[in-house]
Amino acid sequence: MPNRAPWLLAVSLLSVTAMLTLWSVATNRGWVAPIFFPSPQAVWKEAVVILGNGQLFTDVWMSSRRVFAGFFLAGVVAVPLGIVMGVWAPAKAVMDPFVSLLRPLPSITWIPLTMLWLGIGEEQKIAIVFMGSWIYILLYTVESTKRVDPLLIRAARNLGAGDIAVMREVVLPGALPGIIAGLKVTLAISWSCVLSAEMIAAQNGLGALIWQAKDFGNLALVLVGMVCISLTVLVTDLLANRLEILLLPWERHRRP
Amino acid sequence: MTAIADLSFAITEGEFVCILGASGCGKSTLLNMFAGFTQPTSGTVNLRGIPIIAIEPRCGMVFQSYALFPWKTVRHNVEFGLKMQGLGRGDRAAWAKKFIDMVKLGGFENHYPAELSGGMQQRVTLARILAADPEVLLMDEPFAALDAMTRQVMQEELLRIQAESRKTVLFITHSIDEALILSSRIIVLSARPGRVKAVIDNNLPTPRHVDIQLSPKYAALKTRIWDLVADEIRQHEG
Numbered sequence: 001m002p003n004r005a006p007w008l009l010a011v012s013l014l015s016v017t018a019m020l021t022l023w024s025v026a027t028n029r030g031w032v033a034p035i036f037f038p039s040p041q042a043v044w045k046e047a048v049v050i051l052g053n054g055q056l057f058t059d060v061w062m063s064s065r066r067v068f069a070g071f072f073l074a075g076v077v078a079v080p081l082g083i084v085m086g087v088w089a090p091a092k093a094v095m096d097p098f099v100s101l102l103r104p105l106p107s108i109t110w111i112p113l114t115m116l117w118l119g120i121g122e123e124q125k126i127a128i129v130f131m132g133s134w135i136y137i138l139l140y141t142v143e144s145t146k147r148v149d150p151l152l153i154r155a156a157r158n159l160g161a162g163d164i165a166v167m168r169e170v171v172l173p174g175a176l177p178g179i180i181a182g183l184k185v186t187l188a189i190s191w192s193c194v195l196s197a198e199m200i201a202a203q204n205g206l207g208a209l210i211w212q213a214k215d216f217g218n219l220a221l222v223l224v225g226m227v228c229i230s231l232t233v234l235v236t237d238l239l240a241n242r243l244e245i246l247l248l249p250w251e252r253h254r255r256p
Numbered sequence: 257m258t259a260i261a262d263l264s265f266a267i268t269e270g271e272f273v274c275i276l277g278a279s280g281c282g283k284s285t286l287l288n289m290f291a292g293f294t295q296p297t298s299g300t301v302n303l304r305g306i307p308i309i310a311i312e313p314r315c316g317m318v319f320q321s322y323a324l325f326p327w328k329t330v331r332h333n334v335e336f337g338l339k340m341q342g343l344g345r346g347d348r349a350a351w352a353k354k355f356i357d358m359v360k361l362g363g364f365e366n367h368y369p370a371e372l373s374g375g376m377q378q379r380v381t382l383a384r385i386l387a388a389d390p391e392v393l394l395m396d397e398p399f400a401a402l403d404a405m406t407r408q409v410m411q412e413e414l415l416r417i418q419a420e421s422r423k424t425v426l427f428i429t430h431s432i433d434e435a436l437i438l439s440s441r442i443i444v445l446s447a448r449p450g451r452v453k454a455v456i457d458n459n460l461p462t463p464r465h466v467d468i469q470l471s472p473k474y475a476a477l478k479t480r481i482w483d484l485v486a487d488e489i490r491q492h493e494g
Contacts, residue, residue: 149323151319152325154317154323156325158291158313159316159385159388160340160341161340169325169336173325173327248327250329250370253371254370
């Protein structure tokens, strides 16, 4: 992303301030009933409370742990499998029908089965994240492996590379940018998986926070939870971008 | 579809042979067979009397589109062939440096290909293949994508490098000028299916520079080749 001009930044800040002011005026003047939409002050009060008693940290931490466990497992399974499918057509032929069947299923459809198999503990949440994530990582990996320029493979063989060297020196680094792009997209999907799993059955986590707040009719707390989800996913995304820069030094010319 | 037919010629060690032909006469197919990327449906391509039946690292290919590894720096691209040959890290670096200097890219060792101009990328490709030390250099219109001035510089570089290394070069081009400046022999191919139309010994004096284009001898040879090529194009379109 090119550096934005300072005045554009000012415009963004202005629009946020305007939005907050409108929200504040509309709720405090009674234009919108508090049971439909709480005021920013009420939201802030709730935020201070759960920040103070440590509940927010616990929830963010628990959700993050589940996301990363499920996401990590999905990556460990799907990246190697995807590479094999990308370079070896029979493996793709074996997996394709299952991939086509599993792909349209939203991760929440796995909740009944995973609850039956794993109960309602951590394993079940991690399984939901896993089921919702691995297919996407797999598809991205297969595609990026297949898209590695065949000319580069030829060039490598012409320079004396055997099968293993072609894999290590050409296919893997060639597919890496696509795989990392896929992992980044999937990470956001993993987050939505954990939230739905936590809304159905969990004692803690950001999804549970929202759902319990809803049961108590505490809309301000629901909003706190939503903002926290946004911020947490944004922070994860920033971290993922830093990691991408470290892993793909040869794409540095594309960055500002 | 037959790209080339009834084609037969031999190349001696140390020769610089240009294969000249209009587009679509199977020049690239021919070169791909030398590299072992494709196999002829009939006939054989022999290297020192033995047919080439698999990808042949002794015939090093310089691709028109460079085919550099984007994720490797200039140094690591040039070292690639040496790494494949099992050379240790220290030897690789020293050997690669020699060729990076030969193509005048000293100081750019740690750049990635995307950070270089087209001419520089083509020089990296050249250094990479020279470092791997193949017996034959196969060059598939390597300078076609370069601007006219860079192309001239590259042609002179190539002549200098070939004079130094005494490598056999098989160079494909559709430019008569390029063929005349570079080669010791020119094989003119007919249009599809490609056949040998004529073999012309290029006895213009060496070492050559671009100003050779001003000599009467050059003009005479060029006219002769142009007649052959034009004849082919007319026949093909008529």
